[in-house]
Amino acid sequence: MNSSMALSITTFIYGLAAFLYLTSWIFKIKSAGKLATVIAITGVICNTTGIIMRWIESYKLGIGHAPLSNLYESLIFFSWTIGVIYLFVEYKYKYHIIGAFTTPMAFFAMAYASLSTNINDRIQPLVPALKSNWLIAHVITCFIGYASFAIACGLSLMYLLAKLDSKSKDFFVDHFPKTRILDELTHQMIMFGFLFLTIGIITGSVWANSAWGRYWGWDPKETWSLITWFVYAILLHARLIRGWYGKRIAYLSIMGFIAVIFTYFGVNLLPGLHSY
Amino acid sequence: MKKEAISSDYFNFKRLWKFFASVKLTVAVLSLLAATSIIGTVIPQNKSSAAYLQAYGEFCYTIFSFLDVFDMYHSWWFQLLLILLTVNIIVCSIERISIPWKIVFVKIPSFNVTRFRKLSQRKEFTSRLSPDQLKKLYEPAIPKSFGYIRIEETADGFCFFAEKGRWTRFGPYIVHVSVILLLLGSLIGSLAGFEGYTDIPEGETRSSIRIKNTDNIHHLDFGIRCDDFNVSFYDNGAPKEFRSSLTIIENGKPVLKKDIIVNDPLRYKGINIFQSRYGKLPPSKISPKKSFSKKDPSDMIILNIISKETGINYQETTVIGRSIELPEGVGKFVIKDFMDSADFKGMKIGEVYLGVLTPVDGSPVEVLLPLRFPNFDKMRNGNMAISIVSQSGNRGHFLNSGEETRYYTYLQVTKDPGVPVVYTGFIIMIIGCFITFFMSHQRICIEVTENDNKSKIMVSGTNNKSSMGIENRLNKISRCLTGLEQRGLF
Numbered sequence: 001m002n003s004s005m006a007l008s009i010t011t012f013i014y015g016l017a018a019f020l021y022l023t024s025w026i027f028k029i030k031s032a033g034k035l036a037t038v039i040a041i042t043g044v045i046c047n048t049t050g051i052i053m054r055w056i057e058s059y060k061l062g063i064g065h066a067p068l069s070n071l072y073e074s075l076i077f078f079s080w081t082i083g084v085i086y087l088f089v090e091y092k093y094k095y096h097i098i099g100a101f102t103t104p105m106a107f108f109a110m111a112y113a114s115l116s117t118n119i120n121d122r123i124q125p126l127v128p129a130l131k132s133n134w135l136i137a138h139v140i141t142c143f144i145g146y147a148s149f150a151i152a153c154g155l156s157l158m159y160l161l162a163k164l165d166s167k168s169k170d171f172f173v174d175h176f177p178k179t180r181i182l183d184e185l186t187h188q189m190i191m192f193g194f195l196f197l198t199i200g201i202i203t204g205s206v207w208a209n210s211a212w213g214r215y216w217g218w219d220p221k222e223t224w225s226l227i228t229w230f231v232y233a234i235l236l237h238a239r240l241i242r243g244w245y246g247k248r249i250a251y252l253s254i255m256g257f258i259a260v261i262f263t264y265f266g267v268n269l270l271p272g273l274h275s276y
Numbered sequence: 277m278k279k280e281a282i283s284s285d286y287f288n289f290k291r292l293w294k295f296f297a298s299v300k301l302t303v304a305v306l307s308l309l310a311a312t313s314i315i316g317t318v319i320p321q322n323k324s325s326a327a328y329l330q331a332y333g334e335f336c337y338t339i340f341s342f343l344d345v346f347d348m349y350h351s352w353w354f355q356l357l358l359i360l361l362t363v364n365i366i367v368c369s370i371e372r373i374s375i376p377w378k379i380v381f382v383k384i385p386s387f388n389v390t391r392f393r394k395l396s397q398r399k400e401f402t403s404r405l406s407p408d409q410l411k412k413l414y415e416p417a418i419p420k421s422f423g424y425i426r427i428e429e430t431a432d433g434f435c436f437f438a439e440k441g442r443w444t445r446f447g448p449y450i451v452h453v454s455v456i457l458l459l460l461g462s463l464i465g466s467l468a469g470f471e472g473y474t475d476i477p478e479g480e481t482r483s484s485i486r487i488k489n490t491d492n493i494h495h496l497d498f499g500i501r502c503d504d505f506n507v508s509f510y511d512n513g514a515p516k517e518f519r520s521s522l523t524i525i526e527n528g529k530p531v532l533k534k535d536i537i538v539n540d541p542l543r544y545k546g547i548n549i550f551q552s553r554y555g556k557l558p559p560s561k562i563s564p565k566k567s568f569s570k571k572d573p574s575d576m577i578i579l580n581i582i583s584k585e586t587g588i589n590y591q592e593t594t595v596i597g598r599s600i601e602l603p604e605g606v607g608k609f610v611i612k613d614f615m616d617s618a619d620f621k622g623m624k625i626g627e628v629y630l631g632v633l634t635p636v637d638g639s640p641v642e643v644l645l646p647l648r649f650p651n652f653d654k655m656r657n658g659n660m661a662i663s664i665v666s667q668s669g670n671r672g673h674f675l676n677s678g679e680e681t682r683y684y685t686y687l688q689v690t691k692d693p694g695v696p697v698v699y700t701g702f703i704i705m706i707i708g709c710f711i712t713f714f715m716s717h718q719r720i721c722i723e724v725t726e727n728d729n730k731s732k733i734m735v736s737g738t739n740n741k742s743s744m745g746i747e748n749r750l751n752k753i754s755r756c757l758t759g760l761e762q763r764g765l766f
Binding site: 063124125127191192195198209210211212216220223224226227233234237238240 | 302313742
């Protein structure tokens with residue numbers, strides 16, 4: 001048993017959890033939803049094990065570092081944060097159905113990490129610029145932000161779907177939480193994500209200042225994280241001051257998540273300082 | 277006449293004030309900042325004009341340079357947007373702060389029972405105890421976290437009022453202050469700071485630096501001597517550590533010694549010295565006597581050249597000794613010789629071509645092109661990464677590479693007196709966001725009224741943020757109160 005095996009199993013478990021959540025939603029099988037929760041918890045445990053094993057393995061190779069140093073490791077951590085935050089939301093608000101819109105993202109991130117040929121899954125030594133304690137603080141806070149925004153995006157999709165079908169009383173949205181609750185939950189997730197994105201950008205800034213002597217350099221990833229920050233700042237102002245809610249907030253939340261995706265993946269296509 | 281002028285001035289000021297106090301402006305400026313920021317991530321910033329001309333053609337180049345697109349984050353229009361945002365934040369905050377101000381700085385908070393009675397999230401239950409008994413029972417049960425508690429007697433009972441987190445209404449203003457601090461800090465940095473670089477060959481001293489993106493030279497009032505430079509590699513060839521041993525020399529005397537590595541700079545008199553890249557001195561500077569052997573001109577070498585800036589792959593054909601122009605006008609490159617076994621910092625890298633790259637705006641650097649490691653030159657982190665694709669003809673030139681390589685270290689030298697202001701802004705921003713999002717001004721009211729020898733109890737409350745939070749709080753309080761009563765009875 002090694003970390004890559006544990007992580008392959010995790011991918012499979014997340015896939016199964018996503019399938020069960022979707023089944024429970026579409027075919028209205030309540031027991032499938034309950035089983036899905038158990039499977040999702042197993043997935044997170046397996047994911048955690050994989051991350052810890054990978055950490056230990058890197059020390060065995062003599063190049064010990066936290067498994068947050070490249071795109072592969074970040075995707076695994078992204079899945080983990082989605083899983084953990086989603087399970088917390090489910091535990092607190094007891095809506096299994098939200099899982100149908102969030103666990104697929106955890107599964108896709110894992111599947112992309114393990115299946116894409118462009119992603120190197122070897123444990124590599126840290127290049128000089130990454131040797132800093134800020135690496136851990138920066139990556140963890142950023143990904144808590146990303147994962148919260150991912151879940152907010154899932155909730156916004158649910159909101160739009162519910163609104164779309166509210167007239168025809170389509171059976172797909174019968175068991176959805178009330179739209180008021182979806183709207184409120186989206187807002188909660190975005191506030192949580194915004195706080196962590198802010199801390200993520202700040203820790204990145206402080207790190208940049210200790211590595212290169214400037215806290216802001218308009219590197220494409222820095223700039224895109226700021227663009228994302230702006231989008232969510234607009235959303236928060238629109239809601240808190242102009243009283244926007246519902247559909248308009250849902251669209252903004254989806255737009256914000258598109259910016260997150262571009263910050264995460266798109267920027268790798270542009271030249272810059274970030275290793276992923 | 278005069279009065280009219282004043283009133284029209286006042287009217288104009290009012291209009292201007294209203295313009296800047298609008299949240300629509302905030303949303304517009306933030307959207308514009310977000311949208312225009314994208315440009316600078318797609319078009320590489322601060323490259324040579326030759327590179328831009330080649331990439332975009334003359335027409336686009338003229339338009340882009342007119343609009344400062346090549347240094348857009350420092351362009352007048354981007355700065356203008358930032359100033360607009362700053363004024364907007366300040367005016368908005370002043371305009372709105374009076375509302376929370378009145379609530380927060382009030383001597384006796386006003387509570388209106390009838391308002392609490394109308395709230396939808398309220399709990400009601402009855403008790404067999406009289407209001408007087410309940411008063412004694414309930415008094416210690418009000419959550420300790422509520423800073424303000426007041427009891428009011430009513431006609432047929434009493435009322436508990438409690439509140440907490442009144443000051444959290446300032447949360448958004450705290451965030452706004454932090455944004456202003458960040459902008460102020462960056463202004464201080466751009467006025468009183470600098471960002472430059474210098475390369476120092478081992479054993480030499482430099483006391484001036486080149487300012488980034490300009491031709492300006494800045495003189496330091498001390499010298500930096502590079503006593504030694506070391507680079508180490510992992511087994512897979514990736515760089516592990518760049519280490520420069522530096523000595524600060526002031527008035528001819530060494531005053532400070534430190535080894536710097538990436539992420540661990542040297543700070544002296546407000547000036548920070550960071551390890552950046554490194555390079556090797558061209559062979560001519562090491563041993564001028566050395567002569568390079570000639571190779572057969574038919575010995576064609578095909579080079580693959582990857583531009584760091586544009587990511588484009590170029591292929592060039594050359595022979596030993598023939599100088600070629602590098603693509604995108606970055607400089608000249610010539611292959612000087614071939615060695616069939618070379619050492620690089622104690623690592624055997626096998627057969628290599630030895631080249632010299634002369635950038636348009638810099639000193640020549642030696643480039644090693646090992647046949648076995650096509651990615652080797654990427655480590656140099658230059659603007660072009662060169663590798664050998666194929667070679668024809670026979671190679672039979674043996675060269676002794678016993679001579680010691682001499683490095684130069686490439687240091688980033690910065691001064692930014694705005695950093696403390698920015699860092700203060702960072703801390704305040706995190707605190708402000710936390711207060712704004714996760715703390716709230718909660719007010720609760722517990723009303724007890726006598727009704728047919730029974731007591732009617734109402735627990736109600738408000739929260740200036742989410743309605744979910746207060747619902748949980750009210751549930752908890754009512755459960756606690758009913759629990760108390762049961763325990764009190766038995």
